[in-house]
Amino acid sequence: MGQHIGAYGVQDTLRSGFSSVKNELLPSHALELSEKNFQLNQDKMNFSTLRNIQGLHAPLKLQMEYRAARQIQRLPFLQSSHLALDTLKGNDESISFEDILNDPAQSEMVGEPHIMVEYKLGLM
């Protein structure tokens, strides 16, 4: 979790407190790390269960489909619907806090287009 660079390029004391090594290393909330990796951990757990039950082919096939569906999107700084990916994962039949709070489509800040595309292509 990087420091917030406020106006004039210096450390934003109001939003992220005094800069100290402890501040930067420790998560700001007990749930921060677990929430960041929640989807990844769920997927890992599901794939390993699937592998144990049905054999290696099942997770391999599914992950191939996910990889194909993930490529159907606009450039990184634009909002894409991820419709195929959501249908494959089953997210089209459930609503959770990810859909209600902090909707990326309503975010007030837009990413820097050049930097985001460079990061995605691995040129950064």
Add this chain to the structure above:
Amino acid sequence: MSTLSMCQTQLGGFSFENCKRNAVLETEVTKVGCRMPAARKTGTTIVGVVFKDGLVLGADTRATEGMIVADKNCSKIHYISPNIYCCGAGTAADTEMTTQIISSNLELHSLSTGRLPRVATANRMLKQMLFRYQGHIGAALVLGGMDCNGPHLYSIYPHGSTDKLPYVTMGSGSLAAMAVFEDRYKQDMEEEDAKRLVRDAIAAGIFNDLGSGSNIDLCVITKGRVDYLRPHDMANKKGVRTGNYKYKRGTTGVLTKAVTKLDLEVVEETIQTMDTS
């Protein structure tokens, strides 16, 4: 100048950006001697009991914000599906949002399966969500409903543990209500006995616990019928003032009187109802 987080797309869900700032502000504020504002809790007595052909859920109607009563008549029995209702204790916003999310998910699920949803499904969904957030979502719930296997009653704690029992109480007034239940609960009661028992249990919570008060709401769920009785019993009616401190007309003598007529025309007339309970 842009950090790595600017290159990746933003995810939805909870944002922990302000946690450090809040921690810093809290230490500064306590140093000065003030207190941070408290979230609105529901203090509360909520109960549920299973009787012969169904179940009765009961709740009081007071919402507190620290030491002040924030809402004298709030509704604590939330709709989950046509055959399942849920009472919520704890932080008011958490119970409200949690029950609404689970209600939406259950509706989507039941459209997908084509069947009436089961109480065990709602219980499992709630339990998994509350465990995911490790108790930071302060919602203690009493979930009850009627499905193809009969009446079911669950109590769900904020950390995600659940109990399936014939009678449950939750909230700050739960001990007072449980005392009434332990004394008078019998298996296979009639509907009127069950309603009276729940009414007495909530009344015990209302009169013996500061966090509960006002009226008693009841929800009777049987096969094919739901009776949402709000209010079932107005245990705490606001009193009528017996004395009047206003002066009678003619106490002060009138010296002169001048009447000026103002020419006004009615442009628009609207009626807005207010909840003055």
